Amino acid sequence: MSPICEECARLEREKEEARQAGDLSKVTDCAVLLKRHPDHSKRSALSGKGRA
Numbered sequence: 001m002s003p004i005c006e007e008c009a010r011l012e013r014e015k016e017e018a019r020q021a022g023d024l025s026k027v028t029d030c031a032v033l034l035k036r037h038p039d040h041s042k043r044s045a046l047s048g049k050g051r052a
């Protein structure tokens, strides 16, 4: 997968753990947070990926 920011990486982890734990509410929550996460252009390195 493409590299993401630390927060997204953590959310992905949490989402995966929640899914395995059967906590669908948390899975959805993490998914929403990931989607709503602000652009990562500030982090540089990923500039040009997706919408700039």
Ligand SMILES: [Zn+2]
Residues within 6 Å of the ligand: 004, 005, 006, 007, 008, 009, 037, 038, 040
């Ligand atoms: Zn992020």
